Amino acid sequence: MQSGPLGRAIVLACALIAPPTWAETAAVDEAYFETHVRPLLIEHCYECHSQSAGESMGDLHLDTAAAMASGGVSGPVVIPGNAAESLLIKAMLYADADLQMPPEGKLADEQIERLRTWIDGGAPDPRDEDMSEAQQMASKPLDRDPSTHWAFVPPQRLSGDDFDSLPDVLPSNADAADADPIDEIARGQAAVKHLSPAPAVNRATLHRRWSDDLHGLPVSSAQIASFESDSRPDAETRRIDRMLADPRFGERFTRHWLDVARYADTIGYAVGGKDRNLKYAYRYRDWLISAFCEDMPYDEMIRHQLAGDQTAEPGSMDADAMGFLTVGRQFLRHDDTIDDRIDVVTRGLLGLTVSCARCHDHKFDPIPTIDYYSLYNVLENSVPPADLETAASPLMLVDRPKVRDFRVFVRGDRSRQGEIAPRRYLTAFRKPETAQFKSGSGRLELAEAIVDPANPLTARVMVNRIWEHLLGHPLVDSPSDFGYRTPAPPLQSVLDELAADFASDWSIKRLVRRILHTRIYHQAATPSELARVSDPENALWTHARRSRLDFESMRDGLLMGCGYLDNRIGGPAVEITQPDLVPRRTLYARIDRQNLPGLFRTFDFASPDMHSPGRYYTTVPQQPLFLLNHPQISHAAQLAVELARQDAAGDPDDAAVIESLFRQVLGREPPPAELADAVRFVSSPPADNPNAIDPRSTWQYGTAMWADDQVTQFTPLKVFKDDRWQFEETFPSPGPMSYASLSRDGGHPAHGDAGIIVRRWTSPANGKLTLNGAVTRPSDQDDGIIATVQVNGQTEWQASIASGTQRYNARRNDVQQGDVVDFIVHSGEGLSFDSFQWRGKLLLQSPTEMLQFSSTDGFSGPFAPERAVSLDRFEQLAQVLFLSNEFFFVD
Known part of the structure; x- marks a missing residue:
């Protein structure tokens, strides 16, 4: 086989080819250090190894990056990228009787694992002892006027003045009058570099994009044929509206949001035989499906997710929305659980890394430590209902009967109490005369501050996420960090136009519809030679970005291609890692936070341990190995051939079965040359596989x-x-x-x-x-x-x-x-x-x-031992189609 999916699959079997895509490839960054490592060092190490305490046992300081790198009498204590050889980890493990730290007792395994993760991730450490005190004071972000940062100013709609300085690049015909203003801005800025947009894709490719972006499923050949033959002037609008009204839109966008909300069906690590299962976590997922399907305004979604105990109507599912706070990891230390909730609220909704202010004023953004503890007091005063059985939802929180305000924990140390932190919104984004929260814990007032039309961040952050879901890359490269260090994107005016428009009614479906109708979305994925050189990152969006299917779309496409997809909506999670296929959509897979199955990790599933700004994509051997060898793929191939033979019933010609397979898996007919290759392939005798085993x-x-x-x-x-x-x-x-x-x-x-x-x-x-x-x-x-x-x-x-x-x-x-x-x-x-x-x-x-x-996938009870049967030629062809780049890539 020299061409077509049969030949291309051979290449994929060696290495799946992933296009460049946005990534926060480092799971460990400075924010991880500030959230998980610095507090641990302060609590357990600084007393004996810090300049502030005047102690350096073993000539070792651990309170600056440089001191930690140089180490003490035993040498460097941290080897970035190699936790196993780092003295810090060896001391924490208590493996050597002469090297055991901290001396008061071994740290919990969970704490050691955080240090190990930090070191293996390169040991990023923002602490700097070389700056003088004057330099530090002069560079304090709290001294900077927030209005000088582009993201901290409310977004504005485009006006005529925005177009005056742009070259005249639009054609002077009737079509120009229908152009979205953001297309004009994008074309105008590209024209400054003498770049032109790529041509529009054909209707078949456009429909494939819609189907993956809106439903996470492949489009059928019948749907493509119907769209291609629709000559009505509003054919696109009709088709988009139909897809937005389908419940599968709610399922697709729910999966996106579950990454933001760090969803899982277990609490994480537990001791004392405690049940790790979050029995009702799926109710939050099902509420999201309903909310997206109904096009619940985004501001209303936020209110329910933060204060559903106060906003839910009797008998509604809206109290389940508080799973946004409660389906996260439950740490052994309650303060860490609160920190995780502060993180998901601030990074997820506002694009601010407020958790970095847990131990000190934020080093980069205008967030003092007291702001962190203001939010800490809001969430610490939010507790599970006394009687969960009678509560509106097992996922909800309610206000503590008697609200209590904690003081700032100086340097993150609970034993060192500072000033009382009033429950209120972030200092840089509220007026000085704004009163502190007075109603219970203040969660509802916090939600109102987040969705306030004057808030410069909420709409921008959500628009940026949706742009990424639809076009494969965000406008702002750090979707969960809009702070001072984040530069304005090249198309900031596009982001601001969409954000200001979105905040007018908070309709997610209307925003999606608008983006899908833009010329930017319609562009082909092939850049011009000039664009490759002058805009290699495609910052000006002169062409589309070719995208690979994510894990959920890949697996769901597999189920749909073999006619095995179960379209039921909602319900408890199911285990999908068994040898045989499970027909439920991947959205309903059980997510074990502590022991995430290798299948999920192999295909770059977002970590459920913390809020995920976005997916990143790797190319590793385990991906084609799974597709070549796992029993689930064999099962899918067998089912696909059964379905194709049913479709071709009555036609003895092999070509009829092959054509049906192409329609099922790739959504198209095979051209004559490809069909001839496939006929020759299925006509050849299959090779025996003596190593096939169960x-x-x-x-x-x-x-x-x-x-x-x-x-x-x-x-x-x-x-x-x-x-x-x-x-x-x-x-x-x-x-x-x-x-x-x-x-x-x-x-x-x-x-x-x-x-x-x-x-x-x-x-x-x-x-x-x-x-x-x-x-x-x-x-x-x-x-x-x-x-x-x-x-x-x-x-x-x-x-x-x-x-x-x-x-x-x-x-x-x-x-x-x-x-x-x-x-x-x-x-x-x-x-x-x-x-x-x-x-x-x-x-x-x-x-x-x-x-x-x-050991888990191979586990079973008694079974009739039998040798695994090799696939016949038709089934091998079906597997090759599932392996092809055409199946894995949208365009």
Whole structure:
């Protein structure tokens, strides 16, 4: 195959080609340091290692970036990008008896993990000891007039004066009168550089864009044919309005907003056996679908999300909107949970990094520390209802019966109390005479301040997000940071025109409709040679940006292409990482904040741990490997061929089935040359795949004895009940095996060396083996567990885990078919609270292929062992179409 999707898929199988796109590629930045690292250092380290305290034990200061880089008598304590070798982490882990910090006790695993994440992310540190006090005072952002920054001035509509200085670039015909003013601005600024806009795309491409942008689904060939044949002058408007009225628009824009709201179905890390599930999180997601479908004004959406307990009508779903605050991570320290809520409100709605002012005045923006604690007091006085069962929503918060105002925590230290922080809006964006919030916690008054027409940020931030969703790149490159360091975008007047117009009625659908009708949206994705040179970043929007499907659109397109998509709206989350396809849209997938499945991470799903400004896209081998090898793709290919054969019923010609496949997957007919290639392909005999296996057959679950550091007397567990393997029908067993059990993502050992629990994997082929995974003991009670990984009896990794998570990454060369890997858990002296979670991956590079195995995906109860059947030629063709660039890219 030299051309068409068959040939192009071969290229994709080696590496999915991603176009340049906006990204905040660093998950760790200065804001992360200010939010998660500086407070931890202040609380646990500064007392003994800071200039302010006059202490430098070990000649080590930790209160400046330079001092931390130079280190103390033992050398540098931080190696940016390498947490494993950094002395700071080694000291925090208490692994060395002579190097244990802080001395008063080991930090929680969650805190150590934050330090590890910061260091592995490059250890960004904005602290600077080289600036003199005079320089620091002169450069204080609080001394700057906020009105001197473009984003802190209310946006204005375009006027005639905005066009006077622009070149006359519009054609003098009737079409010019229909141009949107923002098109005129964009064309005029491009003309200054002698650039012209790209031509408009054809109707088929336009409809594909609409379908992905508005529904997140591929357009059918019948829909394209209908649009191409519609000669009415308002054909575009009719089609757009129809798509905006479809509930799938609500689903698509809900998924976008869930990234902003850091949605997940679990609370994150928990101790003491606490249930990690957010049982009713899906109700917030379903409220969003309804709100977007009904075109609820955005200002009203904000009021409900911050104060639904006060704005919801009896019997409505609007109290569920407060999931915006409550579906975030629930930290072990309540102050960190409040910080997360301040962050999602300020970055998500206002584009301001207010959490950076937790320990000191914001270093870059006009946000003093007292502003942070003003919002802290608003949210700290918002608590769950006393009786959730009778509350309007299990997601809501209510005002504390007796409001209390906290003082500023000096340097973020709760033990050092400063002045009382009145509950009020941000200093730089309110008039000096504005009264503090008086109604309860002040949440509703905070919402009113955010949606006030005079607020310069709210409309701009939302318009910028919607522009990014529709055109693939935001006008402002940092969608959640509009502060002083963010320069005005080249097309600021376009952003301001849309923002001022949006704030007139807050209609998201009207804003979307307007953008879809612009010439900017209609442009082709091919730049001119001059544009490549003089505007390589396409800052002037002279052409469209070619975009790749995000994870949700990719998976939903797969379901639609094989006729398996379930279009039901709403409901509880479902698990989508099983070997077989699950028909629900990806929007309804269960999101485990603590253990986000590898499938999500492989395809660049937004981290649910914190507010996400936007998606970024990577090109990694795991993406084509999933599409080539995962049972879900085989299942989709088989279903697609079944559907194509039904469509071609009565026609014995192979070409009829092939043409149906093209229509289903790519939304078009194959041209003659491509059809001929495909006919030759399906006519050739399929090659036998001797290595095809059922991944379930590689796993066993049992108990064993531990003697001389070896697993002996391995005995498979006998009973599969309640989604777990256990020793006998009664659970726990009344005998010595007690709680011995293994489930999809964890288990429990029996007691001592006679009751170890073993998850055993047997290699199906010769090759090189790589192991990685994580073991978690949620409880911090009793004496912990011992986790061990052995390959053919040789210990590759072992850890004693009192509480929290330990990760491993081990490489083993030259394993043979039949070799075993044992994942072993011992109890300590006691057996209480020894439930554990274990998720492991195994990557086997055989001489002919790369095979990936997962302890969770491969888990099952009893099944009839059978060899996995290779796909026939038609099914292989369907898989190739799903692998093609044409399927993965919108244009």
